[in-house]
Amino acid sequence: MTAAALIAVLFGMLLLLIRAIAGPTLYDRVLAVNSFGTKTVLALGLLGFVMGRPQFLDIAILYALINFVSTIAILKFFRYRSFQVPLVRRGQGGGNG
Amino acid sequence: MAMSEPDIGLALVNIVLLGLLFVVAIAIARLRSLFAIVMLSGIYSLVSAAWYVAVDAVDVGFTEAAVGAGMSTAVLLGAMLLTSRTAKPEKSLRQLGPLLVCVATGIMLIYATVDLPAVGDPNSPANTGVGLTYLRVAWYDTGIENVVTPVLGSYRGFDTLGETTVVFVAGIAVALLLGFGERSLAETIRNEDKSLPKANKKPEAEDGETDS
Numbered sequence: 001m002t003a004a005a006l007i008a009v010l011f012g013m014l015l016l017l018i019r020a021i022a023g024p025t026l027y028d029r030v031l032a033v034n035s036f037g038t039k040t041v042l043a044l045g046l047l048g049f050v051m052g053r054p055q056f057l058d059i060a061i062l063y064a065l066i067n068f069v070s071t072i073a074i075l076k077f078f079r080y081r082s083f084q085v086p087l088v089r090r091g092q093g094g095g096n097g
Numbered sequence: 098m099a100m101s102e103p104d105i106g107l108a109l110v111n112i113v114l115l116g117l118l119f120v121v122a123i124a125i126a127r128l129r130s131l132f133a134i135v136m137l138s139g140i141y142s143l144v145s146a147a148w149y150v151a152v153d154a155v156d157v158g159f160t161e162a163a164v165g166a167g168m169s170t171a172v173l174l175g176a177m178l179l180t181s182r183t184a185k186p187e188k189s190l191r192q193l194g195p196l197l198v199c200v201a202t203g204i205m206l207i208y209a210t211v212d213l214p215a216v217g218d219p220n221s222p223a224n225t226g227v228g229l230t231y232l233r234v235a236w237y238d239t240g241i242e243n244v245v246t247p248v249l250g251s252y253r254g255f256d257t258l259g260e261t262t263v264v265f266v267a268g269i270a271v272a273l274l275l276g277f278g279e280r281s282l283a284e285t286i287r288n289e290d291k292s293l294p295k296a297n298k299k300p301e302a303e304d305g306e307t308d309s
Binding site for chain 2 (some may be wrong): 003006010013014016020021023026029030032033036037041043044047050051055056059062065066067069070073074077
């Protein structure tokens with residue numbers, strides 16, 4: 001059962017890879033990379049159960065955190081063209097650095 | 098793990114992950130849009146991190162996920178700020194040299210794997226030295242199931258601390274160069290670009306800007 005789920009997730013990774021390579025706009029690629037990270041997390045968790053070692057779930061959770069942070073960084077780069085702008089604007093004038 | 102069917106499944110998973118890596122690598126070499134290449138390098142890091150976990154190199158997988166997928170994507174985007182958005186196409190004749198170097202290196206690496214000892218070979222150098230002692234002693238010393246973790250964090254703790262310091266300093270240097278602070282190289286270049294029309298009128302303004 002878990003093996004079937006693992007195969008399905010790997011197939012999904014292949015589809016997302018096609019979208020990331022072919023994706024016409026930048027946001028297709030950002031979304032593809034983010035979903036690909038989620039698929040990696042799922043594949044790692046399932047792989048732990050298929051290999052009989054559910055401790056891999058901890059590693060999968062860590063990957064989820066890293067994936068989230070890097071997606072935030074990419075989107076921030078697109079919104080502001082820089083990493084130096086704080087995400088939360090303080091008051092009125094501090095936003096556009 | 099003793100049955101043969103999970104081993105075949107595991108080999109299939111390895112083959113699929115390595116195939117994904119191959120496809121991503123070809124796409125990175127063929128694409129011209131730098132942003133797509135950055136995104137694909139993030140995917141490459143994620144796949145290779147998953148593959149490291151699948152072949153039981155959990156610590157390497159950690160490093161690859163944190164540095165490759167997290168940090169280096171941000172660093173590459175910061176580097177993109179300083180250049181153009183697309184790469185110039187190379188002439189096909191000039192691509193021949195790097196291709197030959199890659200093929201030669203690959204052939205040498207494959208030739209070197211022939212001499213590697215088999216997995217679990219009791220006569221291999223890893224098992225005849227102190228490795229077996231660590232395997233026997235580590236659990237009683239630290240109570241951690243994965244032997245790699247106590248070796249890296251406990252027996253060679255100072256070595257790991259030094260490595261971490263080196264990586265931290267390198268990260269700070271790259272961040273200062275690429276634009277994560279006001280005094281970074283990227284910010285200086287951007288300020289010079291902005292102040293270029295003004296610089297003809299008032300040269301003092303640019304001096305004050307770069308100093309402060």
